[in-house]
Amino acid sequence: MRSRVTVGLLGFLIAAAVLVTALSGRNYATQDRDSPMAGASRMHWTGTDDLGRDRTIRMAVALLIGVAGAVAASAVSVSLAAGIGTAAAFSPRPVGGALMLLSDIFLALPWLFLLMIVRSALPLTISPMRSAAVTFFILAALGWPACARAVYRGALDLRCSEWMNQGRAAGLSSAQLIRGLLPHLRPLLVPQFLLCIPAFLVAEANMGALGLGIAEPLPSWGGMLMELDNSAMLARSGWVYFPIALLVGLLLLLESLVHEV
Amino acid sequence: MRFRTQALFVLPTLVAMVTATQATSQGPKPSAELAWAIRYDPKTFDPAKVDEQVSETVRFLTGGVLLRLNPQTQEPQPELAESWTSSADGRVISFRLRSGLRFSDGTSLTSQDVAWSLRRILDPATDAPTAEEFVAPQKVTVETPDPRTVVVRLPLRILGIGKVFDEIAIEPAGRASQGRVTSGLFCIANYKRGQFVQLKANPNYWKRDATGVQLPYASGIRLEVVGNREQEIARFQRGAYDLIDGLPPEYYSLLAQKSPGTARDLGPSLNSEQMWFNQSPAAPLPDFEKAWFQNRTFRVAISQSIHRADLARIAYDGHATPAYGFISPANTLWYNTHLQVPHEDTAAAVRLLSSAGFHKSGDHLYDTAGHPVKFSIVTNSGNSARQKMATLIQQDLAALGIDVTVVTLDFPALIERLMHSMDYEACLLGLSNVEPDPNAMINVWHSASPNHQWNPSEKTPATPWEAQIDKDMDLQASSVRMQDRRRAVDDVQQIVADQQPFIYLVYPNALYAVSPQLIGVQPTVFQPGIVWNVASLRLQGGKR
Numbered sequence: 001m002r003s004r005v006t007v008g009l010l011g012f013l014i015a016a017a018v019l020v021t022a023l024s025g026r027n028y029a030t031q032d033r034d035s036p037m038a039g040a041s042r043m044h045w046t047g048t049d050d051l052g053r054d055r056t057i058r059m060a061v062a063l064l065i066g067v068a069g070a071v072a073a074s075a076v077s078v079s080l081a082a083g084i085g086t087a088a089a090f091s092p093r094p095v096g097g098a099l100m101l102l103s104d105i106f107l108a109l110p111w112l113f114l115l116m117i118v119r120s121a122l123p124l125t126i127s128p129m130r131s132a133a134v135t136f137f138i139l140a141a142l143g144w145p146a147c148a149r150a151v152y153r154g155a156l157d158l159r160c161s162e163w164m165n166q167g168r169a170a171g172l173s174s175a176q177l178i179r180g181l182l183p184h185l186r187p188l189l190v191p192q193f194l195l196c197i198p199a200f201l202v203a204e205a206n207m208g209a210l211g212l213g214i215a216e217p218l219p220s221w222g223g224m225l226m227e228l229d230n231s232a233m234l235a236r237s238g239w240v241y242f243p244i245a246l247l248v249g250l251l252l253l254l255e256s257l258v259h260e261v
Numbered sequence: 262m263r264f265r266t267q268a269l270f271v272l273p274t275l276v277a278m279v280t281a282t283q284a285t286s287q288g289p290k291p292s293a294e295l296a297w298a299i300r301y302d303p304k305t306f307d308p309a310k311v312d313e314q315v316s317e318t319v320r321f322l323t324g325g326v327l328l329r330l331n332p333q334t335q336e337p338q339p340e341l342a343e344s345w346t347s348s349a350d351g352r353v354i355s356f357r358l359r360s361g362l363r364f365s366d367g368t369s370l371t372s373q374d375v376a377w378s379l380r381r382i383l384d385p386a387t388d389a390p391t392a393e394e395f396v397a398p399q400k401v402t403v404e405t406p407d408p409r410t411v412v413v414r415l416p417l418r419i420l421g422i423g424k425v426f427d428e429i430a431i432e433p434a435g436r437a438s439q440g441r442v443t444s445g446l447f448c449i450a451n452y453k454r455g456q457f458v459q460l461k462a463n464p465n466y467w468k469r470d471a472t473g474v475q476l477p478y479a480s481g482i483r484l485e486v487v488g489n490r491e492q493e494i495a496r497f498q499r500g501a502y503d504l505i506d507g508l509p510p511e512y513y514s515l516l517a518q519k520s521p522g523t524a525r526d527l528g529p530s531l532n533s534e535q536m537w538f539n540q541s542p543a544a545p546l547p548d549f550e551k552a553w554f555q556n557r558t559f560r561v562a563i564s565q566s567i568h569r570a571d572l573a574r575i576a577y578d579g580h581a582t583p584a585y586g587f588i589s590p591a592n593t594l595w596y597n598t599h600l601q602v603p604h605e606d607t608a609a610a611v612r613l614l615s616s617a618g619f620h621k622s623g624d625h626l627y628d629t630a631g632h633p634v635k636f637s638i639v640t641n642s643g644n645s646a647r648q649k650m651a652t653l654i655q656q657d658l659a660a661l662g663i664d665v666t667v668v669t670l671d672f673p674a675l676i677e678r679l680m681h682s683m684d685y686e687a688c689l690l691g692l693s694n695v696e697p698d699p700n701a702m703i704n705v706w707h708s709a710s711p712n713h714q715w716n717p718s719e720k721t722p723a724t725p726w727e728a729q730i731d732k733d734m735d736l737q738a739s740s741v742r743m744q745d746r747r748r749a750v751d752d753v754q755q756i757v758a759d760q761q762p763f764i765y766l767v768y769p770n771a772l773y774a775v776s777p778q779l780i781g782v783q784p785t786v787f788q789p790g791i792v793w794n795v796a797s798l799r800l801q802g803g804k805r
Contacts, residue, residue: 031656036575050645051575051652120674124637124685125666210642216652216667226645 006253013250014067017060026054028061029217050227058219059246065214066201066221069136074196076140078147078189085151086181089159090174100152103145111142112206119212128218135213139200147192154188155181194257201250293480293800295779297502297792298487302454306439308430309382309389321789322460322482324430325444327356327375327411330423332787335594335697337423341370341431341444341467342411351418351741358409363465364433365448372405374444377434379403379413391428394419418741420700446477446796458484468796478781478799497523503779503800506790508772510580510646516774523775529582529591529768530786531694534650536638536687536764538563540716542723544683549632554686558617560761562610565603567657573767576649580772584765586754591768591786592697595747597754603761607660614661626662635664636686639678642669650766651689679714688714691769695788699737699750706734706753715762726756776800 032044032052039047046055088099118138122131158164158181167177201221207213208222216223303316308324311317327342339345342356362370382389383398392398400416419425431444440449446466451459461481468476485502487493494512496502498520508516508524516524538554539546553559569583585602588595611621618629626634638654640647651667658665670678678685694701704712708719708727722728730753737749757763771786778801784791792798 029656031653033571033575033653051649116671116674120670124639124668125635127666210671212642212669212671215669216648217655 006257009253010250013063013246017063020056020060021064024054024057026057028053028058028219030054049224053217058224062219062221062224063246063250065132065218066204067197069132069204070197070200073136073140073143073200074193076137077143077196077200078193080140080144081147081151081192082185082189084144085148086155086178086185088148088152089155090178096152100149103148106142106145109142114142115139115207116210116212119207128215132214132218132220135204135207136200139203143196143200143203147196150188150192151185154185158184198250198255293478294483295479295481295503295795295798295800296483296485297504297506298493298496299458299484300486300488302486303458306449306452307437308432308440309387309391309437311428312390318789318792319440319449319458319460319484320428320430322447322792322795323440323443323445323449325370325466326427326430328423328426330427332785332789332793333783335423335787337426341375347422352415353412354415354422355410355412358411359467360409362444362467364442364444365463365465366433366442367465368433370431370433370444371408372411373408374434375411375431376403376405378429378431379411381432381437382429391425394425394428420738421698424696424698447482450481455486457486460484466796470797477796479795482795497774497776500776500778503776504782504791505774506792508774510577510769510772513578513580513772520774522777525773525775525784526580527591527771527773527784527786529584529589530771531589531592531697531768532691533584533587533589533694533768534581534647534689534691534766535584536654536689536766537715537762538636538687539683539685540723540762541683542716544685546684546686547632549628549630550636550686553628553634553636556617557760558613559619560764561603562613562617562661563658563663564761564764565605565610565613566607566661567654567764567766568605569766571657572650572653575653576646577767577769580770581767582770584768586758586765587702587763588699588750588754589694589768591771592694594697595699595750597751599751600754600758602758607657610661621662624662625664633664634662635666637666637668638687638689639668639670639675639685640689641672641675643671646769647689647691654689680711680717683717689766697787699753703734703738706730724760726760730756 030053032038032048032054034052035044035048036050036052037048038044038052041047044054044056046059049055049058084099084103088096090096091099115138119135122134126134163180164177167180172180204213204220205222205225208220209225210222213222214220299315299318301315303319304313305311305316306319308320311320326340328337328345329340330336331338341358341362343359345354345356347354356375358370358372358375364370364374380403381387382391383395383401383403385392385399395401395415396419397416402414404412404414406412432438433442436442442448443463444466446463447460448463449458450461451457459481460483462477462479464475466476470476470478485496487496490509490512493502493505494508494516497505498516513524513526538560540551540555542551544551569585573579573581573583582590586597586600588597590596614626615621619626619634621627628634638651640651642648648667648669655665655667675688679688692705704710705714707713708716708722708731711717713719716723716727719727722731733749733753733756737746737753740746740749771784771790773784773791775782775791780799780801781794781797782791783794785793787793
């Protein structure tokens with residue numbers, strides 16, 4: 001029941017964001033230079049940001065970009081983890097050990113600095129949309145090891161399970177065995193997938209707050225969080241809190257969704 | 262002149278929090294002690310080795326000097342020397358010391374101490390940054406004909422003796438004390454790394470006010486090391502600090518609202534924010550892009566289509582002044598009032614671009630060979646005003662059909678691109694001018710200099726106008742007569758306005774805040790800022 005409510009809420013948020021983006025007829029980049037930092041009005045339902053851009057439309061677009069990016073990155077990351085985890089579990093011990101060592105090394109990397117290095121090595125004229133794609137791709141490429149470890153554990157147990165031994169004794173090929181394996185891994189992969197989404201959303205927001213995430217004029221949670229950097233801004237504009245409240249709400253919803261599953 | 266690096270590293274919140282926990286909370290303070298915040302620990306207390314802002318502040322407050330440059334008039338004023346004479350060729354300067362001078366520990370100050378301090382600065386072993394001002398420091402001689410006279414013989418005339426001698430603190434001969442024993446206003450009483458520098462008034466300072474009261478009025482100064490602006494402002498509001506110099510624009514209205522009358526706007530500062538195109542032939546950019554950037558018409562058209570008033574109003578909350586040249590109007594001595602600058606007019610910019618062979622098709626601008634005109638503007642991450650300006654310029658240039666991407670990089674990555682790989686198209690940064698004299702900017706304007714940002718370290722000037730700037734800058738550096746210097750500097754200002762190698766955007770205004778209890782403030786945009794007359798600053802209800 002609860003999972004239906006959360007899915008419904010998420011769906012509603014996304015649908016609302018799509019509607020706002022499609023129907024308002026405004027652009028997220030248009031600067032209304034006569035009314036920066038304006039409060040709520042009929043023109044701008046939730047006010048404008050410091051460059052006079054409509055906050056409603058920016059929040060909506062940021063939500064769509066953020067969710068789409070995080071979902072895609074999570075899918076890539078979990079597929080990678082599933083591939084590497086099962087490969088490690090079903091290959092000879094030294095190979096499996098080496099693969100897990102590799103994922104441990106990945107886990108130990110100072111990934112924030114790595115992200116900064118990769119980000120600053122990108123060509124400068126890369127379009128904002130592409131830079132957003134690259135950002136999420138980097139997150140996906142760095143997000144798989146923890147998940148791969150979990151998959152490895154699970155697959156290792158399955159490898160020694162009775163039905164697996166039976167299948168092997170019956171002469172099933174490894175391709176057939178793996179086909180049988182995937183449904184068994186599902187209870188492991190789905191929560192991993194769902195857990196990665198908020199993690200990537202937060203990671204993007206962190207990078208954005210460091211000025212390394214999605215480039216202007218594309219809106220992003222991180223970019224919006226950066227405004228919270230100084231109290232002068234907060235004192236002047238309570239509505240700056242709104243997108244953050246939305247973000248936290250979204251994360252909590254996903255979290256509870258995971259518990260349901 | 263230096264890049265504003267300090268402000269750039271402020272953002273990462275973790276760092277700010279670490280510094281926040283280090284700083285101590287302020288207890289009740291004696292009424293006659295002044296207090297304000299410094300951004301970081303001074304690197305040195307040795308007045309001979311000062312090379313950054315905070316150490317300079319400490320030297321200013323503690324060091325006794327022969328002459329002091331008055332920031333309001335930019336004229337040298339007598340300090341420890343009651344008078345001085347300079348020979349006709351400017352190569353022999355003789356100082357007459359005041360009578361009865363004493364150090365803070367009570368020992369008397371004679372010409373021997375002055376000679377010792379000067380020689381220490383000139384000695385290559387000391388490695389004093391000020392020694393460079395003497396051009397050939399090893400050839401300078403210092404003589405002491407009597408205990409109150411010092412004669413300095415120079416191999417070459419130096420520009421601005423007021424500034425040079427303002428940087429040389431006189432210390433007791435043979436007893437360099439790192440600011441503990443001084444001949445200036447204050448001396449260092451206590452220092453806790455990462456927490457505070459405590460100064461106490463020098464009881465033997467020579468100066469008295471008109472009524473005969475010993476200066477300085479304040480019994481001491483507490484400089485607290487606070488890296489976090491938020492914290493500094495919160496403490497100022499609580500009354501723990503008496504002043505804030507260099508208030509960030511976004512806090513201005515907050516202070517004006519919460520503590521009325523404390524925040525003040527002095528108008529344009531000496532600093533500038535500018536944008537420039539990479540014109541270096543060594544840059545790893547396509548040849549057609551280099552051709553745009555080296556084309557004067559292109560640069561002028563870009564400059565014409567930037568709405569500077571919007572930048573000042575939106576990015577700086579109104580606390581900036583549109584800029585068209587490298588000398589700020591605050592620098593009244595050198596500002597060229599007859600400067601002809603490209604006026605802001607997007608339609609004129611479109612015409613100018615089409616006269617240079619660019620054409621617009623649909624929403625995009627193309628060059629003669631049909632390449633779409635697009636480029637990136639890099640700036641440093643963590644400076645919200647610059648990011649906002651870049652985003653505003655992005656929209657201004659979209660009106661011309663130019664597709665601009667804004668890229669923020671961390672400062673080291675940015676410097677790597679600007680100084681070494683030359684892999685960037687346009688850059689937006691600011692320059693802090695500490696000194697009003699344009700000679701201090703020679704390292705930016707001289708084409709052979711590595712800081713000649715748009716095309717660094719040219720072997721020979723790449724264009725006739727850069728050759729002319731070189732000539733003018735050399736002329737102003739070597740001329741003795743003020744009107745010759747001024748003519749040369751006016752010429753450089755006009756060439757820069759015509760050629761737009763730097764597209765000036767705004768002069769951020771000088772903002773500061775002072776407590777209502779602090780009396781005697783005579784603000785100035787020139788160094789050392791609002792504390793220049795610290796001797797006569799006092800707190801209302803203080804002991805004296």
